[in-house]
Amino acid sequence: MEERSISDVIEAYLKSILGDDPRIEIRRAEIADHFDVVPSQINYVIKTRFNLQNGYLVQSKRGGGGYIRIERVNLLDDDDVLQMLIANIGEAISEKDAAKIIKTLYEEKLISRREGDLMLVGVAKQTLNQANKQAEERLRARLLVALLTRLRYE
Amino acid sequence: MEERSISDVIEAYLKSILGDDPRIEIRRAEIADHFDVVPSQINYVIKTRFNLQNGYLVQSKRGGGGYIRIERVNLLDDDDVLQMLIANIGEAISEKDAAKIIKTLYEEKLISRREGDLMLVGVAKQTLNQANKQAEERLRARLLVALLTRLRYE
DNA sequence: CCTTTCTTGACTAATTTTGACCTTAATCAT
DNA sequence: ATGATTAAGGTCAAAATTAGTCAAGAAAGG
Numbered sequence: 001m002e003e004r005s006i007s008d009v010i011e012a013y014l015k016s017i018l019g020d021d022p023r024i025e026i027r028r029a030e031i032a033d034h035f036d037v038v039p040s041q042i043n044y045v046i047k048t049r050f051n052l053q054n055g056y057l058v059q060s061k062r063g064g065g066g067y068i069r070i071e072r073v074n075l076l077d078d079d080d081v082l083q084m085l086i087a088n089i090g091e092a093i094s095e096k097d098a099a100k101i102i103k104t105l106y107e108e109k110l111i112s113r114r115e116g117d118l119m120l121v122g123v124a125k126q127t128l129n130q131a132n133k134q135a136e137e138r139l140r141a142r143l144l145v146a147l148l149t150r151l152r153y154e
Numbered sequence: 155m156e157e158r159s160i161s162d163v164i165e166a167y168l169k170s171i172l173g174d175d176p177r178i179e180i181r182r183a184e185i186a187d188h189f190d191v192v193p194s195q196i197n198y199v200i201k202t203r204f205n206l207q208n209g210y211l212v213q214s215k216r217g218g219g220g221y222i223r224i225e226r227v228n229l230l231d232d233d234d235v236l237q238m239l240i241a242n243i244g245e246a247i248s249e250k251d252a253a254k255i256i257k258t259l260y261e262e263k264l265i266s267r268r269e270g271d272l273m274l275v276g277v278a279k280q281t282l283n284q285a286n287k288q289a290e291e292r293l294r295a296r297l298l299v300a301l302l303t304r305l306r307y308e
Numbered sequence: 309c310c311t312t313t314c315t316t317g318a319c320t321a322a323t324t325t326t327g328a329c330c331t332t333a334a335t336c337a338t
Numbered sequence: 339a340t341g342a343t344t345a346a347g348g349t350c351a352a353a354a355t356t357a358g359t360c361a362a363g364a365a366a367g368g
Binding site for chain 4: 159181182183193194196197214215216217218219220221222
């Protein structure tokens, strides 16, 4: 691997300390200091190289004892199915169509009955309770996409 | 649990002495002294980590013989607590408080890990994506109440 | 060139730590 | 009994400690 930029070096470093651990926790300032870069460069590296598409989940906390946690996740085998479903949802979706998708998830055994029921409650018109139909359908789409995205990994 | 800050350490300590006991009584000054922090830090730890949303009930008494009593509440054989939790959510709730509740549901085994993860995704700020904070917190409250209500009646 | 990626830094946000000041309850002296 | 003293715990906000965002400028690739 040829490291052209310091970002590449930092990426390689983080991956090396990840090693066999499923997750690591770093202090942003410490890493930045170690490579003599500004702290926000760490955010850049994480944003461009440790996102879900690349199989990583990142969480962080500010304040005293703050940290950035990087976790490697396994993307599922049927990731394609989920990505297709997500692509099909688009910007807005009706309650009926959402229910169809949830039903598909259940039939494909991607979710349990109970998970499906909870999702149905979540996307219900009454729950979202938006001012107009358009807002409601957009919100429902965001919610559904977020849920499907979460299903993409274990 | 990784203890990064002294607050985390105190949290872990209190949970460890809680052990199997349903409740403990501590003297604030004593704990503060033990960890060499100011007494009000104990209040901070309790406020942020031992509230109802976290599955704890706290009572205290001032003056001579004063104490702070921390009690773990049981969601399983106490439908009242679930009701209290729902009532506590009210009209609006922050993402952090919602997350605490969901975590409690998981710890009390009312929901599975995956169900909890999906719920967390649903109530996330990014998912709801409302115009202003108030709208966001109201929507989140409706969503969470709908989900909890569903759990109550299944 | 032109576009994309990287680097920097000023400004912002979240969380923890600390301390000054307040309230409540028990005990003691009269 | 009553008022003073002592012994808890409570509140709140400032200061300290982390991390996040965003946009401008620099560098690298095509």
